[in-house]
Amino acid sequence: xxxxxxxxxxxxxxxxxxxxxxxxxxxxxxxxxxxxxxxxxxxxxxxxxxxxxxxxxxxxxxxxxxxxxxxxxxxxxxxxxxxxxxxxxxxxxxxxxxxxxxxxxxxxxxxxxxxxxxxxxxxxxxxxxxxxxxxxxxxxxxxxxxxxxxxxxxxxxxxxxxxxxxxxxxxxxxxxxxxxxxxxxxxxxxxxxxxxxxxxxxxxxxxxxxxxxxxxxxxxxxxxxxxxxxxxxxxxxxxxxxxxxxxxxxxxxxxxxxxxxxxxxxxxxxxxxxxxxxxxxxxxxxxxxxxxxxxxxxxxxxxxxxxxxxxxxxxxxxxxxxxxxxxxxxxxxxxxxxxxxxxxxxxxxxxxxxxxxxxxxxxxxxxxxxxxxxxxxxxxxxxxxxxxxxxxxxxxxxxxxxxxxxxxxxxxxxxxxxxxxxxxxxxxxxxxxxxxxxxxxxxxxxxxxxxxxxxxxxxxxxxxxxxxxxxxxxxxxxxxxxxxxxxxxxxxxxxxxxxxxxxxxxxxxxxxxxxxxxxxxxxxxxxxxxxxxxxxxxxxxxxxxxxxxxxxxxxxxxxxxxxxxxxxxxxxxxxxxxxxxxxxxxxxxxxxxxxxxxxxxxxxxxxxxxxxxxxxxxxxxxxxxxxxxxxxxxxxxxxxxxxxxxxxxxxxxxxxxxxxxxxxxxxxxxxxxxxxxxxxxxxxxxxxxxxxxxxxxxxxxxxxxxxxxxxxxxxxxxxxxxxxxxxxxxxxxxxxxxxxxxxxxxxxxxxxxxxxxxxxxxxxxxxxxxxxxxxxxxxxxx
Numbered sequence: 001x002x003x004x005x006x007x008x009x010x011x012x013x014x015x016x017x018x019x020x021x022x023x024x025x026x027x028x029x030x031x032x033x034x035x036x037x038x039x040x041x042x043x044x045x046x047x048x049x050x051x052x053x054x055x056x057x058x059x060x061x062x063x064x065x066x067x068x069x070x071x072x073x074x075x076x077x078x079x080x081x082x083x084x085x086x087x088x089x090x091x092x093x094x095x096x097x098x099x100x101x102x103x104x105x106x107x108x109x110x111x112x113x114x115x116x117x118x119x120x121x122x123x124x125x126x127x128x129x130x131x132x133x134x135x136x137x138x139x140x141x142x143x144x145x146x147x148x149x150x151x152x153x154x155x156x157x158x159x160x161x162x163x164x165x166x167x168x169x170x171x172x173x174x175x176x177x178x179x180x181x182x183x184x185x186x187x188x189x190x191x192x193x194x195x196x197x198x199x200x201x202x203x204x205x206x207x208x209x210x211x212x213x214x215x216x217x218x219x220x221x222x223x224x225x226x227x228x229x230x231x232x233x234x235x236x237x238x239x240x241x242x243x244x245x246x247x248x249x250x251x252x253x254x255x256x257x258x259x260x261x262x263x264x265x266x267x268x269x270x271x272x273x274x275x276x277x278x279x280x281x282x283x284x285x286x287x288x289x290x291x292x293x294x295x296x297x298x299x300x301x302x303x304x305x306x307x308x309x310x311x312x313x314x315x316x317x318x319x320x321x322x323x324x325x326x327x328x329x330x331x332x333x334x335x336x337x338x339x340x341x342x343x344x345x346x347x348x349x350x351x352x353x354x355x356x357x358x359x360x361x362x363x364x365x366x367x368x369x370x371x372x373x374x375x376x377x378x379x380x381x382x383x384x385x386x387x388x389x390x391x392x393x394x395x396x397x398x399x400x401x402x403x404x405x406x407x408x409x410x411x412x413x414x415x416x417x418x419x420x421x422x423x424x425x426x427x428x429x430x431x432x433x434x435x436x437x438x439x440x441x442x443x444x445x446x447x448x449x450x451x452x453x454x455x456x457x458x459x460x461x462x463x464x465x466x467x468x469x470x471x472x473x474x475x476x477x478x479x480x481x482x483x484x485x486x487x488x489x490x491x492x493x494x495x496x497x498x499x500x501x502x503x504x505x506x507x508x509x510x511x512x513x514x515x516x517x518x519x520x521x522x523x524x525x526x527x528x529x530x531x532x533x534x535x536x537x538x539x540x541x542x543x544x545x546x547x548x549x550x551x552x553x554x555x556x557x558x559x560x561x562x563x564x565x566x567x568x569x570x571x572x573x574x575x576x577x578x579x580x581x582x583x584x585x586x587x588x589x590x591x592x593x594x595x596x597x598x599x600x601x602x603x604x605x606x607x608x609x610x611x612x613x614x615x616x617x618x619x620x621x622x623x624x625x626x627x628x629x630x631x632x633x634x635x636x637x638x639x640x641x642x643x644x645x646x647x648x649x650x651x652x653x654x655x656x657x658x659x660x661x662x663x664x665x666x667x668x669x670x671x672x673x674x675x676x677x678x679x680x681x682x683x684x685x686x687x688x689x690x691x692x693x694x695x696x697x698x699x700x701x702x703x704x705x706x707x708x709x710x711x712x713x714x715x716x717x718x719x720x721x722x723x724x725x726x727x728x729x730x731x732x733x734x735x736x737x738x739x740x741x742x743x744x745x746x747x748x749x750x751x752x753x754x755x756x757x758x759x760x761x762x763x764x765x766x767x768x769x770x771x772x773x774x775x776x777x778x779x780x781x782x
Contacts, residue, residue: 034058034132035771041753041762043743044728044736047256047266050132053125056259057132057274062770064133064253064271065140067729067736070153072137072271075249077157079168081107085328085336086157094248097183100339103327105183108343108350109175110168118167121376126383129274130163135772137161150731169272172249174378176219177406178296178370182352186368189344189353191308192361219244219703220488221289222517222686223408224525224539227481228416232533235713236412239539240278240287242268243681243688244706246667246726252277252707254724256754257386265386266754268707268724275382278707280718280754284394285711286385286411288404289486293426294506295406296370297458298358299348299451300439308362311346312452321345348451349373367451369458371425371469377403391417398423399472402465408486414713420484422476422491422500422508425469428459430504444505476500476508483525487517487686493621496522511618513625516684520549522622536721539710542686544747546677548595549684550602551585557613557628558601561639564630569644576601576643579657587679587687589662589745593650595679596664600646601639602683608638653697665691667701667741670732674741676701701726705744709752720752 036050036059044067048059064072077083078093081103089100122130138160144150149158172180179186221244226237244250249271256266257276267279278287304310304317311318323343328336344351349369352358358366381403388394391413398404398421409421429437429447437449437456450456458468465472476491478484484494491500491508501510514522524542528534562577576597583594605611605628613627629635655664662675681688681704689704709722725744729736743750753759 033772034135035769036062036136037767037769038063039759039765039767041759042750042764043254043724043740044734045254045256045752047258047753047759049258049260052259053128054132054135056257056263057129057134058136058139058772059132059770060129060255060257060274061133061136061138062140063136063255065137065144067731067734068251068253068271069141069144069731070150070158071248071251071730072161073141073153073158075169075172075271076159076161076165078102078249079106079110079172080165081105081110081327082157084339085330086155087330089329089339094245100327100329101184101187104187104325104339104341104343105180106168106172107325107327108186108323109179110171114171115164115167118171118376119164123380123383126379127163129383130166130379133166133272133274134161134163136770139770139772150733152732166272169249170379173270173273174372174375174405175370176250177290178372179350179352179368182368185352185354185358186343186350187341189351189360189365191344219250219290220517220681220688221287221407222485222487222521222543222688223287223289223410224483224485224521224542225410225412225418225420226483226534226539227412227418229482230525230529230534231416231712232535233712233714235414235416236285236418237534237536237539238280238285238287238410238412238709238711239542240285240707240709240711241543241686242278242288242706243690243704245703246701246706247730251726251730252724254707254722254728256759263387264754266720266752267709273379273382275379276386277382278709279386280709280711280720281386281388282717283414283713284388284391284411285709285718285720286394286409287709288407288409290488291406291408291422291424292488292490293406293422293424293508294447295372295425295427296368297427297429297447297449297506298352299346299367299369299449299456301346301351301365301367302452303363303365305362308360308365309344311365313347314452314454318347320351346451348457366448369427371427371466372405374466374468375403375405375425377401377465378405379403391415391419395419395421395477400465402469402472408491410484410486412711414717416481418480418482418484420476420478420480420486420491420494423472424475425466426475426504426507428461428464428468428470429506430459433459434505444509447506470504470507474507476503485518485521485525487515487521489515489518493518493522496622511621513616514621515681516549517681517686517688519622520547520684520686523549536710536712536719540721540749543705543708544677544687546587546591546679546685546687548585548587548598548679549686551583551598551683553626553684554602554628555580555585557630558639561628561630561636569640572647573640573643576647587661587677587683587685587689589660589675589677591661593655593657593659595661596650596655596659597643597646599680599683600649601642604642604645605635605638606682608635611635611638655697664697665689665699665701666694667726667738669727669738669741672738674738674745676741676745677747678705708744708749710749716755718754720754721749722752723749 034055039047046063050056083099222241224239228234252268265281267276301311346367348367353360381401384397404424411419439448461471463471492510566573579593612625613629617624666673678687678689691699691701694700711720727740
């Protein structure tokens with residue numbers, strides 16, 4: 001008890017320090033006075049209540065700045081294209097991108113015209129939310145400046161923000177599934193034989209390709225919506241398990257938002273957004289998973305033989321557009337100089353260039369069209385979902401606005417309905433047009449259309465909310481009473497009892513292998529069906545069991561190899577085999593070297609041709625492929641080499657036979673390390689965690705399971721449990737910077753208080769009332 005009291009006391013001291021008592025003028029003073037109540041419960045989760053949108057935004061911005069002031073300030077520098085000015089051109093962003101590349105890209109993306117147009121398109125409600133957020137953030141910033149900024153951002157680049165800064169953050173989010181993956185390819189594209197500009201980004205193309213390929217890994221997710229036929233009480237149940245970065249501008253923030261009589265929603269949001277992205281309300285719960293749909297297409301331009309900056313369209317020579325981008329760059333001596341770059345474009349979009357993959361030569365160039373560049377509906381979309389009362393309301397909001405950028409939506413209600421919607425912004429390119437206009441050699445990973453014919457432009461459907469995208473009624477959706485699920489696969493197997501097929505390959509592909517996480521979910525659902533109705537604990541265990549699904553598919557053959565004649569280097573192979581045999585086939589904290597060997601062995605082995613004993617069968621996608629064809633010489637050779645490499649890597653890392661996964665995979669904050677269970681999703685681990693090599697043989701977590709919620713319903717409303725795996729604050733000095741991380745490490749879920757009674761009954765309850773231009777914030781405790 002004394003330990004609990006001391007932590008609670010520390011949290012109270014930090015809260016009082018964070019609230020501040022200084023007078024701060026409103027950044028939007030002519031828009032009327034805003035006020036909000038910010039109540040905090042266990043883990044510092046803020047419950048924000050106001051009478052209108054401006055007040056609500058004011059409370060959100062203030063609370064977010066209390067917890068993540070430096071994070072948002074840093075992201076504001078990024079989306080304004082100013083990293084080279086303050087940090088130098090060659091340092092890397094959180095996404096491992098050179099600052100000068102990042103600056104050129106965001107200066108191109110967030111032009112004054114594009115940002116102003118986005119802002120003018122917003123509804124009054126959304127504008128008031130954003131304006132309030134700006135005022136709240138700026139108030140807290142002024143209070144912290146008066147006391148001293150946190151050490152990690154006590155610098156000149158921290159400044160008051162504007163509504164347009166938040167627009168830039170939102171536009172950055174929109175293009176994550178498209179042109180945002182091509183920043184190097186856009187910033188580095190130059191006509192053939194052009195003279196390189198001083199400081200031009202000439203490297204990073206390989207990194208761009210890798211980033212494009214691992215997008216779904218770092219921003220993947222699992223979701224499971226259980227309906228009345230499978231639920232323990234006949235009402236809906238939802239598991240939300242998004243896999244998102246633990247750092248930077250895609251790090252979730254947990255909060256509860258209330259406008260009495262209009263809005264009451266709890267969940268998680270991305271930085272700078274005054275709405276809930278994934279959450280629940282009185283009668284509903286929903287989540288998102290990164291979809292497999294295409295949100296951009298490339299166009300191969302046929303160039304004018306006389307000029308590689310002109311292209312042929314329907315036989316006519318057309319000049320490329322030229323947009324000069326200028327960014328400030330800090331030199332080694334501290335002086336600031338400008339770097340200019342011309343970004344070329346066609347009527348389809350900007351020119352992008354990946355040497356050896358998308359070359360700009362005297363014959364061809366490649367242009368990229370991203371559907372989400374024209375999506376100015378995203379904030380209104382999520383706010384409409386936040387206000388939805390019934391499942392039909394939520395469905396109608398998604399149909400009528402079409403602002404979901406690059407994710408699926410899965411939802412349930414308290415009446416026992418479960419809903420899957422693959423209703424994101426997808427280019428309207430059907431199979432017929434693909435057959436006429438695409439280069440079949442490019443495959444379907446990157447859609448490359450013929451840019452020399454205007455007939456190959458995206459089709460226009462009058463029912464769509466944006467030119468060139470599919471209308472909502474042409475996209476996959478499924479309403480059922482048993483369940484729907486998704487783990488970043490296509491819509492095809494959302495429920496195997498009712499396959500979704502027959503769509504354009506840009507929307508959803510069928511008869512393709514399922515990801516291992518989806519196969520695990522379907523397998524676990526099958527097991528649960530034998531034991532009776534699904535309970536909340538069953539959904540929690542799907543994540544927390546840390547089962548390595550791939551191990552069940554291949555371990556008999558791995559151990560069969562180990563039992564055979566190992567030949568040369570037998571002692572090293574026996575070492576790996578011994579650890580594999582002792583392994584419990586999970587990614588738990590206590591899992592031994594067997595799990596580490598398994599990861600190292602299977603990564604290269606899965607890339608070996610004809611590795612599977614049973615090949616993929618589209619008639620049995622839940623159970624194929626499986627097994628290792630160790631009788632094939634090439635497979636046996638690859639397995640031997642992978643095992644030997646793994647033993648050498650374990651030795652080089654300084655790991656011993658007693659090492660456990662908890663000694664290897666950690667999350668660091670404020671000099672503290674927390675062991676983290678879970679592992680690579682490509683091994684079929686539902687609790688997908690991405691970590692990168694660090695010092696002393698350890699691995700630092702950078703992405704994966706982020707915001708967790710399991711929501712059920714009863715006569716009193718939602719009953720929710722959850723966790724924010726990386727904790728609510730990114731400030732190492734905050735008591736809320738590692739508390740939920742430690743709870744996640746211990747697999748201790750927390751009840752999410754939703755009603756006023758539940759919130760005030762929380763033993764950690766503290767509340768603050770803030771008003772614009774107040775002399776002091778008023779602290780209220782119970």
